[in-house]
Amino acid sequence: MNSFLYTSILFLSTLTFAQTKVDISLDTNRALVGDVIQMDINVNSNVQVIWPDIEVLIAPIEVQSFSEIDSVLKSNLNRYHQNLSIQLFDTGDFVLPQLPFVSSEGDTFYTDSLNISFVPVLLDTTNVVFDIKGPEDVPFNFSEAKPIVYGSFIILVLILLIYYLIQKIKIKKGVIEEEIAPSIPCEIEALEALKNLESQGLCEMGEIKNHYVQLTEILRCYFDRQFELETIESTTDEIVERLRTKKIEISLLTDITRLLEEADLVKFAKSNPDNFTNKRFMESSYRIVECCHNMNEEVLDV
Amino acid sequence: MDSLEIKEINEKIKQESAFVDLLSLEMNKVIIGQKYMIERLLIALLGNGHILLEGVPGLAKTLAINTLSKAISGKFSRIQFTPDLLPSDVIGTTVYNMPKNEFSIKKGPIFGNFILADEINRAPAKVQSALLEAMQERQVTIGDETFAMDEPFLVLATQNPVEQEGTYPLPEAQVDRFMLKTVIDYPKQEDERIIMRNSLTDSHQAVNAVVSLEEIMNARSVIKTVYMDEKIENYILDIIFATRYPERFGLDHLSALISFGSSPRGSINLATAAKVYAFIKRRGYVVPEDVRAVCHDVLRHRIGITYEAEAEDVSSEDIINQILNKVEVP
Incomplete structure (x- = not known):
């Protein structure tokens, strides 16, 4: 009877006190240097939770991108979720520290710390060393060349027109000069x-x-x-x-x-x-x- | 008309134009350094036209017409055009006469020989229209009665080229009714010295009536007999047509600068003014110099310039100069 009483009290206490659960997961614990690892943070709580500054806490690991904090209220329970893409341009084993989540009641809940290994790219020394490839040639596209072609055509037409007008004026002037300046004094x-x-x-x-x-x-x-x-x-x-x-x-x-x-x-x-x-x-x-x-x-x- | 007749006209003109010197001398007693304006006033007076004077204030415009009226013993009226002026203030109106129990006519200041319409562009269009109609028709209707204007009837209107805000610029059709538009400039330094001295010593001479109205009317009839050769007529028409169709006279570039050319009133007034000028110069015939001498004043306000001309700072004056330099002189 007593044990039943204690069990009941314990069970009730879990119902009356704040229920907060934080969880962190990675899609892999081992990645090549510079590779992106997906990190998911899930927080379930019946009270409001203050999100930590993850970027600062996980340094030197860099956050490449992160999603908005998604929140869903279901059966008086707030479910928070955020996805982050992290990477590191260094090799070695790194520890992702515990991330603190502070509830509105002042309690702090930590995630688990995780180990991540960033390994270097293995060089294939068995193959022949090739020269660095040059930039590839862009294939010819007429639509890109259109303004140049049309512009050149217009300029050519204008040059011909100006030349024609100059010739015409010269001819006209010549006629006038002939009229104005007859040979007799x-x-x-x-x-x-x-x-x-x-x-x-x-x-x-x-x-x-x-x-x-x-x-x-x-x-x-x-x-x-x-x-x-x-x-x-x-x-x-x-x-x-x-x-x-x-x-x-x-x-x-x-x-x-x-x-x-x-x-x-x-x-x-x-x-x-x-x-x-x-x-x-x-x-x-x-x-x-x-x-x-x-x-x-x-x-x-x- | 043969050469003998022209000699007769010359003789007659020498007799009839004797008053011109007298009149000029009398006016020069008071008006200093505005010989050009006095000459233009005489042209308008003898040509039975009206004159529009443009110049900044203080250039003796009012004094000139006042002096002219005194020297000719004519009746002088001055109308100061203001935005609240009414047509009845100019031409007159009917007034109720209580003892007689009837309406009697009160004539306006327009009934005179020499009318000064000061700052004509300050009055609204209806007042300008009333005046200009009287100028053109030479008669005014008040109530049921029509009155002919006194002869000679010379309207001298003034315009101030500055302070254009709140003015009612004269429409082209109205401006066309002025025989001449004369632009007056400041007097020369020496002339202004004399004006200043005269003013300080209060030594203005009294103007005497030296010419009668009859003499003016006689001179007008003599001017009509001044001979104008067909060549001069063609020259005038060439100038007028060059303002309308400049491309016909090798002035293609002016086509874009002229919005409208001179009206037939332009050719009539140019011919009349040239004849009067010849009369003033004691000649019984018109020479091309006479046409040239009055051309600017006759055509200045009859040529409309385009926005393009305004943008290029080309005035009607420049256009006239180009036309005169291109049209062949007979």
């Missing part, structure tokens, strides 16, 4: 044009305005070429002002001004100069061209 061209105008006898035919339009055009073209002035797009005042900068003799400049102003009167104010005046301006035009040319020659000689 400007003074000869002007004198011939004046002779041609005179031979037309426009004044005698009553086409005085047309005569002065052509006369001023010849002179403006001549000034344009001789002094490189933009006289075609300039008014009489502007032409005179620009010629003044070319240091033309005052008397010659006066003649030019008089002629252009008279031409303006004919062109824009229906002025009708007499034959004598027309003849005088025609002669004056020849003289202007010759004097301007001589003056320019002198400047070039100096």
